[in-house]
Amino acid sequence: MGIDNLPPLRDVLDRHDLQARKSLGQNFLLDLNLTAKIARQAGDLSGHDILEIGPGPGGLTRGLLAEGARRVVALEKDHRCMAALAEIADANPGRLHVAEADALDFDPASVLNAPVKVVANLPYNVGTELLIRWLTPANWPPFWDSLTLMFQREVAQRIVAEPGDKHYGRLAILANWRCDTYIAMGVPPEAFTPAPKVHSAVVHVTALPKPRYPANQKTLERVVGAAFNQRRKMLRSSLKQVHPNPEEILEIAGIKPTSRAEEISIEGFCALAQALDAK
Numbered sequence: 001m002g003i004d005n006l007p008p009l010r011d012v013l014d015r016h017d018l019q020a021r022k023s024l025g026q027n028f029l030l031d032l033n034l035t036a037k038i039a040r041q042a043g044d045l046s047g048h049d050i051l052e053i054g055p056g057p058g059g060l061t062r063g064l065l066a067e068g069a070r071r072v073v074a075l076e077k078d079h080r081c082m083a084a085l086a087e088i089a090d091a092n093p094g095r096l097h098v099a100e101a102d103a104l105d106f107d108p109a110s111v112l113n114a115p116v117k118v119v120a121n122l123p124y125n126v127g128t129e130l131l132i133r134w135l136t137p138a139n140w141p142p143f144w145d146s147l148t149l150m151f152q153r154e155v156a157q158r159i160v161a162e163p164g165d166k167h168y169g170r171l172a173i174l175a176n177w178r179c180d181t182y183i184a185m186g187v188p189p190e191a192f193t194p195a196p197k198v199h200s201a202v203v204h205v206t207a208l209p210k211p212r213y214p215a216n217q218k219t220l221e222r223v224v225g226a227a228f229n230q231r232r233k234m235l236r237s238s239l240k241q242v243h244p245n246p247e248e249i250l251e252i253a254g255i256k257p258t259s260r261a262e263e264i265s266i267e268g269f270c271a272l273a274q275a276l277d278a279k
């Protein structure tokens with residue numbers, strides 16, 4: 001037995017004939033000590049609803065429940081996993097709500113009660129798309145207090161990167177403009193069944209009550225997009241995509257026209273977005 005009185009996950013996979021499918025990004029975590037450790041990276045879970053995307057056979061779900069989550073709302077697309085998840089729900093009355101749904105189409109707001117934390121070993125094929133949606137809601141603060149998410153290590157590095165870092169770009173700016181981010185732990189390929197080719201890492205993201213620097217979100221995304229679209233070019237050239245005379249807005253923002261995107265802080269990009277909106 002593991003962290004609860006349910007059977008080991010290998011038995012669950014065998015009994016429900018859950019062979020991992022590549023098309024669904026299925027790389028399962030079967031070590032319940034590891035899934036409990038990942039759950040702990042989200043901090044205190046008591047008093048929180050947890051949104052989990054892609055519970056699969058339920059290893060992380062069991063970790064979240066064992067670590068004291070008030071309630072877990074789990075969205076899983078693969079019908080084959082429903083029976084295994086129902087066993088976990090039966091063992092934890094009233095604490096696990098499973099929806100058979102595609103996370104890209106399903107809005108979980110109506111089944112979640114604040115405060116909410118999102119914790120997931122995401123399918124890699126939809127992970128970045130979901131992260132960007134969670135980082136760019138219509139209103140801030142978002143519906144979640146924190147995100148604790150597994151990514152390929154390279155994506156994790158792009159989320160936490162700072163200016164001057166080769167991973168610094170659109171994702172780091174989007175994330176760190178309104179959140180604190182850090183890599184909580186690395187996870188080697190052999191921790192998964194089947195083992196993926198690359199290393200993974202768990203990223204922790206905490207929403208700030210308001211942005212670090214004022215800027216219109218859409219303008220900021222436009223400026224950052226143009227700057228990193230041609231990241232080797234000087235800003236006086238790359239920003240022609242957003243303004244006919246980039247030197248003018250660069251001067252208002254107090255940025256050297258010969259600078260390149262990767263040298264500019266989030267504060268600098270916000271100043272550029274404000275200068276653009278003022279013109």
Ligand code: SAM
Binds near residue numbers: 025027028029058075
């Ligand atoms: N959380 C489980 C674990 O740690 O062992 C499974 C992780 S596996 C990397 C990703 C899971 O997401 C799979 O169970 C897969 O079926 C599910 N999934 C894939 N695409 C999905 C989608 N669009 N919406 C909801 N679940 C999805």
